Structure formats: C-alpha cells, structure tokens
Amino acid sequence: MAIYKIHLLVCGGTGCRASESAAVVESLRASLTAAGLSDEAQVVATGCFGFCEQGPIVKVMPDNTFYTGVTPADAAEIVAEHVLKGRQVARLLYTDPQHKTPVSDAKQMGFYRKQLRVALRNCGFIDPENIDEYIARDGYAALATVLSDYSPRAAIDVVKRSGLRGRGGGGFPTGLKWEIACGRQADRKYVVCNADEGDPGAFMDRSILEGDPHSILEAMMICGYCIGADRGLIYIRAEYPLAIHRLEVAIGQARACGLLGADIMGTGFDFDIELRYGAGAFVCGEETALIRSMEGRRGEPTVKPPYPAESGYRGQPTNVNNVETFANIPVIFLKGADWFAGIGSERSKGTKVFALAGKINNVGLIEVPMGITLREVIFEIGGGIKDGKRFKAVQTGGPSGGCLTEKHLDTPIDFDTLLAAGSMMGSGGMIVMDEDDCMVSIAKFYLEFTVDESCGKCAPCRIGNKRLYEVLRKITLGHGTADDLEYMRNLSTVIKDTALCGLGQTSPNPVLSTLDNFRSEYEAHIFDHKCPAGQCKALKHYFILPEKCTGCTACARSCAVNAIVGERRQAHSIIQNKCIRCGACIEKCKFEAIQVN
Amino acid sequence: MEKIKSLDDLRKKRQELESQLRLREKSNAPESLVQIKVAMATCGIAAGARAVMNTLIERTAAEALPVIVTQTGCMGYCHSEPTVEVHLPGKEAVVFGRVDARKAIDIIEKYIKRGELLDGIIPQNYERI
Structure with missing residues (x-):
C-alpha cells in the first residue's frame, strides 16, 4: 500500500461544488499524474470545512496550508510549487482581513481558533464516500463497544449522563427520549432521523450528512439497540441531492461490509436503514407531521399526546432525533459521558453547530462550545460585519426564533439563555443584520415564510399568521395606525397559546422580539411615515x-x-x-x- | 467488500486502515510531534532531497514513530544541500546538512530516537520573527 506524503483535501460540500470544486479535484489529479507524483500525493474530496465564504477550499496536509478560492486552473501551480517544491502558493492563501497578511497555517485563522468540532469532527477530514476512512477514525467502534459491553439500559444511562439535548430546536434531553421509547412494549419499533432541515439560511444537517454520513448510520444503530428497534428511517428532503447520494453510498458500503443488516458483527443484533424523501415542506420538520408524511399521508401535525415514542410510525413506538443530535452519539461512547458533559454550560452540554449567514464577513458553518457569547461568534469567528457597517441584530432559530441585539452580545449562548432573551436555539441558523436592514421588513419576511409553510390544519396558524402578515405589510406601506402594535401583540400571544404544533406556537416570535427590541422602528413607520433603514420603498x-x-x-x-x-x-x-x-x-x-x- | 463478521474483525480492520489517515491526524497536533522539514527548493531537489524525504517518510511510517515530515522551501544553505531540519518537542530546531538516504536513517536512529547529535550540523544563522 502506497504511503502518501501529502494529502490534498478538497471541499466536496454543496457550497464549494457549486463553484467547481469537483473540477478542482479532477485537475489536481491530472496535474499530479502529469508530474509523476500520483503515488506521493493523494487528492481527497471531503465534506465541508465550514469556510464557505471563500470556497472552493483546498487544505494541504500535513502542513495545514489553507487555500481559498481555488479554481481548476490553479491546480497545476499547486502541484508544481507546493507538492513538488514545498513552497506555498502565496496568492491563494487565506488573508487575515485585519492585518492584511497571508495566513500559512489554518490553525492561526480567527475563524477556527475558537471552534471545537465534535459533531463536525470528520467533516473536511475524511472522504465521506469511503467507509475505510471512517473506520480508520474509530468509526463503528462506538457501536461495537455498545453491542459488546452495554445493556440497552446502561447505554441509555450514558446518553443521559452526557447531558445531550436535542439539536433540532426544542432541546429535549436525548437520553430521556430514548428511555421512554425503550420502556414501550411493541412488536416493532422505529428509529427515525429527522433530516428535514428547513430554516432559511441553515445548512448544518446537510453538511454533516454530506461530510460524515456513516456517523449518522452508526448512531441510529446504537439508538436502535437501546430502544429495541431493528428498523431505521432517514427522512430527508429531496432538494438535498448530494446528501442523499452520500447516504446511499454509505448505506450500500455498510451493508456490503455487514455493518448493516442481520447479525451485525456476530452479536445477533439486526438493523437496517432506509431513506424517505420529503418534498420540502417546513412543517414536516415537526415530528408528528414528519411521521405522517413518511406514511404517505398529508404532512400535517397531530395532537400530542400520544407522543411518537408511544404511537409513531405506523402506530408503533418511534424515536425521532435530529441529524446533529445523532452525530454526537458515537463520540459520547468513545470519549465518555463525562468528557461530553465537561463541555458547554451548566444545563446545555457539548457543542452546537451554527450556519452563519447574512451581513457577516465569514459566511459559513461553525461549531462552538455551548456558552460562548454572540460577540465571540460574530466578531471573532465571523470576522465582524461586512463592509465595516454597524451590527444591528442577529436572528437565531430561523422563523421560529427571535432577533437578538447589541445588548445580548455578551450573553452566553445556550438553550435556556436564548429562550430567556426571547429567541430560541432552533436548529442553528444565525442570520446577521446590519444598520441597513429594516426590522419591520425582517419580521414581515419571516411571517411571509410561515404563511407559505403553514399546513392550514389549525385556525390560529392558518388565519392568525395571515392577519399578522397583513398588518406588517400595511405598516411597511405606510398605512399603519396607532393601535396596530397592540393588536399584533395580542394576536401573537393568542397564536402562541393556541396553535397545534411547534410551527404555529413559535411563528409570532420574530414579531414579538422585534416589537420588544425595535419598537421605535415600528413607530417611525407608523407615525412619521419613515423607514429609518431606508428599505421600505413606499415610505x-x-x-x-x-x-x-x-x-x-x-x-x-x-x-x-x-x-x-x-x-x-x-x-x-x-x-x-x-x-x-x-x-x-x-x-x-x-x-x-x-x-x- | 470484505465482511466484518465480529468485533475483532472491526478492530483488525481499523488497525490496518489507521496508517492511511495518520498523516492527517498528525497535522492536527504538530506541536507534540517531532517535526522534520526537508528543504525542497530547486537546489535541494537537484542534490537529492526527494530521495531523502522518501526515506524519512517510509522509515518513520514503517516504525509508526511520532514524526511529521513536511517539505519546505529554500532554507538558504545551498552549500550543504540536501538539508533537513529536525525539531524535537520542547527543543531548539537543528539543521543537518549534506543528508543522503544513509544519513537520514542515522538522523532517525541516533538523533530522533536517542537524542545523540551527528556530524554535519549547520549552525542557525538567522532568527525567525
């Protein structure tokens, strides 16, 4: 077996592929072959590095050189200079925007310095389409440990002690969820992975599936062993073709190795996984709607209880977890519950992946310990606001969340502090806004999204959100009246209290939080007929x-x-x-x- | 694809595959490893640096030593190419001149494994900022 002296890791995530990273891989390979170096250097298409702002990214190991904006035409120079002569191609290096100097070692980049990659541990490190690389990184070792050394109850106890909470948004303790499903008696139980990522601007789950699909399969198997299920289903939206492709490859390889199927590793444990495709309805991220959609019915939520753990897919006990939640499971068994519980804040353990988007310099995917402050995320990792503008707000939790302002910049981020500040963790979208953004328009944008995505089953969400949207529209057109603000607040409270599912119960959050934090902007629209940010054309x-x-x-x-x-x-x-x-x-x-x- | 039929099979397979990723694992924590830099500028390559580098990589990989071998540009010692810089953790870097495949093995056996210095050390004639 050849020992490669240099590994050229090329980002093969959706973002970088959109800017020709697949062609970069091809031309790097061609240049290496032409130079007679194909036995010395290996080109690997990996998952996302997170630094999507300046893709396509090529990382050269072992010297950790980080090239940005690489085009297929640059391949020859990288091979001739870096691979052959050991000289970095200075013009492709990441340049520190503050000091205007090229950074030769990726570890020195402000973007990575504060990150801790647990769920993303293999993204940008291994070839997601090669099960061998996953196994070399201790892949399936957690499953082996659980199957040989733990009873289901003991394994659930490890998850409980780790303090892991659901990363899909609600933050429900994962171990407890598994325990409830474990305690149900049934002929058949199901493990479901919720990969229906729908927040505008969020791509955490997609990146994990594209960069490390086997970790999800392994975690679902561990969950299956714990709750007594032998079937796994991954509900993924059809608009994620690359993630679907990588999952299909991963499932095929795991089956071929005997890591999926009957009598896994000779332990007598059977488990198999299938994919289910969603058509891209936001409400199908809600677990009861998701289950109905998988059953071939209309994607509408049902009243809870009964919870899916009691009566889920085809009426059987079903455990639904989000992609990122699953991605943490193998590490917890490899490194121990105490190690995991040592990261993060008092009541939110571990790390969280966020998708940074909007008016921020380093748009991309980051993973940070819980309890980090917004200031660190936005100004240190994110590199501050684009074009030197002033920070105004950040929307966390997508259409279900709220906006946080300057006064929240030093609040540690975790499930509970975000709720207390009138927003929520959500699945991890973070959209940054600057002084040019009109907060009334932002609230209107999210409400428009909710109105589009409401399934229409319950009146508060179907009718209430529509009315809320109409008032917002009226205000941006300059026809707002003095009592609109009180009316919106009352209506929002009613919708939150009476809507059937999580979508409706959280949909007024963008309105309420902008009313709380930016009331003067609403008043300027209504009383002065002015839009302070200059966004509302009609004014x-x-x-x-x-x-x-x-x-x-x-x-x-x-x-x-x-x-x-x-x-x-x-x-x-x-x-x-x-x-x-x-x-x-x-x-x-x-x-x-x-x-x- | 070869079937993994038991927990032992998985363990064995992992051991076989581990070396494929060792280079990437190492670059995650270079400070704790012995860092070897081979000067691979035009003069170094002409003097045989590529063979030296290959020897260093193959030898350290075969013995699974905690060593990371990288190539670097011209170090300025054109009179003594090929040159190899060895940085033991916590020690000053040492540059060896006129290294060939045999001397590369000496560097591993004597300096890296036992800390004994060899002939042909080039005094550092500059400081890095």
Missing part, C-alpha cells in the same frame, strides 16, 4: 431642490412614469402620487438637486 419620498435644479430635463427624460414635470431651464418638480420610487432620476441628475427622505 421613500423623492423631491427636487428648486435652488439647485438647472432645468436640464435629464431627470424628466429618465422617468419611466412621467412623474417629473417642469419647463426647460426652469426648476422641475416630482408629482408624488405618480412617482414609483425607482431612483432612476437621482442617477441622472448632475447637480445633486434630487433628494430622498
């Missing part, structure tokens, strides 16, 4: 300063709706009810005579 007012206007007619000729009138060489004016606020006139005026407020 913009264009006018011409007569003392500056030379009457050149350039603006009038550029106006598509003939809203500008005036004689040649005379001051012009804008007819307000005709103006569509497109801004074309401002661009044409050479005398700064046109103003907006």
Whole structure:
C-alpha cells in the first residue's frame, strides 16, 4: 500500500461544488499524474470545512496550508510549487482581513481558533464516500463497544449522563427520549432521523450528512439497540441531492461490509436503514407531521399526546432525533459521558453547530462550545460585519426564533439563555443584520415564510399568521395606525397559546422580539411615515431642490412614469402620487438637486 | 467488500486502515510531534532531497514513530544541500546538512530516537520573527 506524503483535501460540500470544486479535484489529479507524483500525493474530496465564504477550499496536509478560492486552473501551480517544491502558493492563501497578511497555517485563522468540532469532527477530514476512512477514525467502534459491553439500559444511562439535548430546536434531553421509547412494549419499533432541515439560511444537517454520513448510520444503530428497534428511517428532503447520494453510498458500503443488516458483527443484533424523501415542506420538520408524511399521508401535525415514542410510525413506538443530535452519539461512547458533559454550560452540554449567514464577513458553518457569547461568534469567528457597517441584530432559530441585539452580545449562548432573551436555539441558523436592514421588513419576511409553510390544519396558524402578515405589510406601506402594535401583540400571544404544533406556537416570535427590541422602528413607520433603514420603498419620498435644479430635463427624460414635470431651464418638480420610487432620476441628475427622505 | 463478521474483525480492520489517515491526524497536533522539514527548493531537489524525504517518510511510517515530515522551501544553505531540519518537542530546531538516504536513517536512529547529535550540523544563522 502506497504511503502518501501529502494529502490534498478538497471541499466536496454543496457550497464549494457549486463553484467547481469537483473540477478542482479532477485537475489536481491530472496535474499530479502529469508530474509523476500520483503515488506521493493523494487528492481527497471531503465534506465541508465550514469556510464557505471563500470556497472552493483546498487544505494541504500535513502542513495545514489553507487555500481559498481555488479554481481548476490553479491546480497545476499547486502541484508544481507546493507538492513538488514545498513552497506555498502565496496568492491563494487565506488573508487575515485585519492585518492584511497571508495566513500559512489554518490553525492561526480567527475563524477556527475558537471552534471545537465534535459533531463536525470528520467533516473536511475524511472522504465521506469511503467507509475505510471512517473506520480508520474509530468509526463503528462506538457501536461495537455498545453491542459488546452495554445493556440497552446502561447505554441509555450514558446518553443521559452526557447531558445531550436535542439539536433540532426544542432541546429535549436525548437520553430521556430514548428511555421512554425503550420502556414501550411493541412488536416493532422505529428509529427515525429527522433530516428535514428547513430554516432559511441553515445548512448544518446537510453538511454533516454530506461530510460524515456513516456517523449518522452508526448512531441510529446504537439508538436502535437501546430502544429495541431493528428498523431505521432517514427522512430527508429531496432538494438535498448530494446528501442523499452520500447516504446511499454509505448505506450500500455498510451493508456490503455487514455493518448493516442481520447479525451485525456476530452479536445477533439486526438493523437496517432506509431513506424517505420529503418534498420540502417546513412543517414536516415537526415530528408528528414528519411521521405522517413518511406514511404517505398529508404532512400535517397531530395532537400530542400520544407522543411518537408511544404511537409513531405506523402506530408503533418511534424515536425521532435530529441529524446533529445523532452525530454526537458515537463520540459520547468513545470519549465518555463525562468528557461530553465537561463541555458547554451548566444545563446545555457539548457543542452546537451554527450556519452563519447574512451581513457577516465569514459566511459559513461553525461549531462552538455551548456558552460562548454572540460577540465571540460574530466578531471573532465571523470576522465582524461586512463592509465595516454597524451590527444591528442577529436572528437565531430561523422563523421560529427571535432577533437578538447589541445588548445580548455578551450573553452566553445556550438553550435556556436564548429562550430567556426571547429567541430560541432552533436548529442553528444565525442570520446577521446590519444598520441597513429594516426590522419591520425582517419580521414581515419571516411571517411571509410561515404563511407559505403553514399546513392550514389549525385556525390560529392558518388565519392568525395571515392577519399578522397583513398588518406588517400595511405598516411597511405606510398605512399603519396607532393601535396596530397592540393588536399584533395580542394576536401573537393568542397564536402562541393556541396553535397545534411547534410551527404555529413559535411563528409570532420574530414579531414579538422585534416589537420588544425595535419598537421605535415600528413607530417611525407608523407615525412619521419613515423607514429609518431606508428599505421600505413606499415610505421613500423623492423631491427636487428648486435652488439647485438647472432645468436640464435629464431627470424628466429618465422617468419611466412621467412623474417629473417642469419647463426647460426652469426648476422641475416630482408629482408624488405618480412617482414609483425607482431612483432612476437621482442617477441622472448632475447637480445633486434630487433628494430622498 | 470484505465482511466484518465480529468485533475483532472491526478492530483488525481499523488497525490496518489507521496508517492511511495518520498523516492527517498528525497535522492536527504538530506541536507534540517531532517535526522534520526537508528543504525542497530547486537546489535541494537537484542534490537529492526527494530521495531523502522518501526515506524519512517510509522509515518513520514503517516504525509508526511520532514524526511529521513536511517539505519546505529554500532554507538558504545551498552549500550543504540536501538539508533537513529536525525539531524535537520542547527543543531548539537543528539543521543537518549534506543528508543522503544513509544519513537520514542515522538522523532517525541516533538523533530522533536517542537524542545523540551527528556530524554535519549547520549552525542557525538567522532568527525567525
């Protein structure tokens, strides 16, 4: 077996593949072959490195060189310089934006310094389509330990002691969930992996499945052993083709090795896993709706109780966990419950994966210990706000969460502190907003999403959210009235208290938290007919300063709706009810005579 | 694909496969390992640095030594190529000059394993910032 001297790890996640990383792999291999070095250097397509902002990423091991924005055309130079002569290609190195210096060792990057990768331990490290690399990283060793050394009850106890809580959003203790399912008597039980990741801007689960699919299979088997199930189902949205492909490859390899199927590793334990595809409805991330969708019925939630642990898929006891929750399971058995419980905060143990998006310099995927502050995440790991703008808010928990502001920057992030601050952990989306974002429009955006995604089964969500959206729309159009704010608050409370499932119960959160934190912005829209961030078009007012206007007619000729009138060489004016606020006139005026407020 | 029929099978398979990823594992914690840098600039390569590097890598991999071998650019000692810098954890780096395959083995056997110095050490003539 050849010993490779250099490993070139190329990101094969969806983000980097969209910018030709698959072609980078091909051309690196071709360049190595041409240079006669294909026995010395290995090219591996891995999962996501997290630094999606500057993909495609190529990481060279063992010297930890981190190349960003690599194109297929750069492959020849990397091979000729780095692989052959040991010289880094300086122009491709990541450049520290603060000091403007290239960083030669990935460990020195601010983006990675505060991260702790537990769930993402193999993402960007192994080839997800090669079971051997997973096994070399202690893959399936946790399953082997559990099957040989633990009774189901003892294994559940380990999960309980670790303090792991569900990463899908609710934060329910995982060990307890398993214990409930374990205690039910039934002919057949099911383990379900919830891979229906639907928050706008979130891609944690997708990246884990793309980068380390075997860890999910292994964890589902451990769960199956604990609760007494022999069937596993992964509910994944069809719009994740790469994750589906990698899961299919992983399941095929595990079956071929005898790690999935009957009598696994000679222990008498049987388990098999199948995929179920979702059509991409947000509500199907709710476990009862997910189960109905898997049964081939309409994806609508049902009243709890009965909980899935009592009566789930086909009426049998079913344990549903999210992808990231499962990804933590093998590590807990390999490193011990105490090790895991030693990470994180008092009541939220371990780490959390977040997808950073929005107006932040380092858009990407990060994993940090629970209890880290928002300031560390946004300004140290995230590299601060784009274009030197001012931080305004961050939305955590997607459409179910709320926005957090400057005053929350030093709050440690965990399940309980986020709830107390009026938001929630959710599945881990983090959308950062700057001074140019209008918070009323943001609330409207999330409500529009909820209205689209509501299944319509219960009235509070179906009708209430629609009304809430209409009021928000009215305010952004400048027709808000003084009692709208109280009306929205009351309606929100009613929806939260009466909606059937988690979707409806949390959907007013973006409204409530923006009302709490940015009330003055709502008031500016309603009373002053102004949008402080300048986003709401309807509230913009264009006018011409007569003392500056030379009457050149350039603006009038550029106006598509003939809203500008005036004689040649005379001051012009804008007819307000005709103006569509497109801004074309401002661009044409050479005398700064046109103003907006 | 070979079937894994028992817990022992998995253990054996893991041991066989471990070396494939050892290089990547090592680069996660280079501080605790012996770091060997082989100067692979044009002059080094012309003087035979590639054969030296291959010997170092194959030998340390075969004995599973806690060593990480990387290549580096010109160190400036063109008079004594091929040159190899060895950095034992917690010690000053030492540069050996005129290294060939035999001397590479000496470096492993004497300096890395037993801490004995060899002939042909080049005094450090610069400081890094």
